[in-house]
Amino acid sequence: MRIAFVGTGNMGSALLAGILAAGQDAEEVRATTRSAESAAQLGSRLGVPTIAVEDDTQANRSAVAGADLVFLGVKPWMLAETASELDGALPDTATVVSMAAGVDLATLTSHFPHRPVVRIMPNTPSSVGHGVISLAAADEVPAATIDELTSLLGGAGLVVRIGEEDMPAMIGASASGVAFFFQLAEHMVAAAVSQGLEEETARRAVAATAEGAGRLLADSPDPAALRSAVTSAGGTTAAGIASFAEDGLAEIVARAVRAAGDRSLQMEAENREG
Numbered sequence: 338m339r340i341a342f343v344g345t346g347n348m349g350s351a352l353l354a355g356i357l358a359a360g361q362d363a364e365e366v367r368a369t370t371r372s373a374e375s376a377a378q379l380g381s382r383l384g385v386p387t388i389a390v391e392d393d394t395q396a397n398r399s400a401v402a403g404a405d406l407v408f409l410g411v412k413p414w415m416l417a418e419t420a421s422e423l424d425g426a427l428p429d430t431a432t433v434v435s436m437a438a439g440v441d442l443a444t445l446t447s448h449f450p451h452r453p454v455v456r457i458m459p460n461t462p463s464s465v466g467h468g469v470i471s472l473a474a475a476d477e478v479p480a481a482t483i484d485e486l487t488s489l490l491g492g493a494g495l496v497v498r499i500g501e502e503d504m505p506a507m508i509g510a511s512a513s514g515v516a517f518f519f520q521l522a523e524h525m526v527a528a529a530v531s532q533g534l535e536e537e538t539a540r541r542a543v544a545a546t547a548e549g550a551g552r553l554l555a556d557s558p559d560p561a562a563l564r565s566a567v568t569s570a571g572g573t574t575a576a577g578i579a580s581f582a583e584d585g586l587a588e589i590v591a592r593a594v595r596a597a598g599d600r601s602l603q604m605e606a607e608n609r610e611g
């Protein structure tokens with residue numbers, strides 16, 4: 338299967354790294370970036386032929402020529418411009434896969450009429466094969482295409498087929514959600530350092546704790562039960578959990594998850610109008 342990545346930055350390269358590590362042949366992939374510097378870095382890091390638009394104004398058109406799957410990893414507001422640029426270069430049989438937050442399937446279909454269009458929402462742990470990739474497809478996408486895509490993306494992590502109406506919740510829970518875990522880790526490191534721990538020690542301890550928590554959750558996805566197993570009555574964890582409750586952690590997290598999803602809907606409207 339020939340694959341093009343148009344725009345291969347933080348998210349595109351994470352997804353590509355996961356797919357390659359799972360066995361996708363790098364020679365079958367073409368990637369593009371805006372700058373020559375990014376293209377050189379990506380090419381040497383992933384071993385994928387990469388062309389920069391800065392070096393070759395036809396880079397995106399050349400990359401998609403002959404492709405079966407075209408991943409769009411440019412910023413959401415660039416989708417319309419990218420679609421016009423690819424007009425006439427995209428093979429009739431190519432499936433278009435957008436990872437843009439804030440561009441809905443109807444808008445994608447209007448940009449790429451007569452092409453099967455799929456919307457995915459990956460997250461950055463895709464680079465190490467532990468991503469979450471939500472997938473919503475336009476009605477006319479053949480089941481065999483979705484199966485093939487699901488199998489490819491499975492190399493980068495857990496693929497969850499959803500209706501598009503669930504995209505905002507999945508953005509809050511996984512695509513943006515992974516950053517919420519990172520932010521909690523940042524605050525835990527800072528708190529430990531403020532109590533005298535060396536920063537490097539704190540970072541390593543928090544990272545290993547996050548990895549351990551993730552592994553336990555993967556085996557038994559019931560966070561409340563896992564938390565309960567750590568929490569002795571009248572003990573240290575109970576003191577910390579009570580502090581969280583007093584400060585309204587549940588509401589703080591709910592608002593953040595909702596804010597991410599709401600912003601995606603707002604962006605969808607902006608990108609429809611724009």
Ligand SMILES: NC(=O)C1=CN([C@@H]2O[C@H](COP(=O)(O)OP(=O)(O)OC[C@H]3O[C@@H](n4cnc5c(N)ncnc54)[C@H](OP(=O)(O)O)[C@@H]3O)[C@@H](O)[C@H]2O)C=CC1
Pocket residue numbers: 343344345346347348349369370371372373375376390397410411412413436437438439458459460461512513
């Ligand atoms: N970051 C994340 O965790 C997630 C991002 N997304 C979505 O992924 C998309 C990309 O986001 P992200 O990876 O964070 O952004 P980045 O800025 O890291 O990546 C954008 C990429 O597009 C390239 N680019 C810019 N202009 C062009 C052009 N004209 N032609 C070809 N390539 C171009 C950039 O090249 P250069 O580096 O040279 O500028 C870069 O490789 C967005 O739509 C976002 O909504 C979805 C889920 C999660």
Ligand SMILES: O=C(O)[C@@H]1CCC=N1
Pocket residue numbers: 438508512513
């Ligand atoms: O912050 C963003 O807009 C992108 C989409 C989801 C994660 N990062």
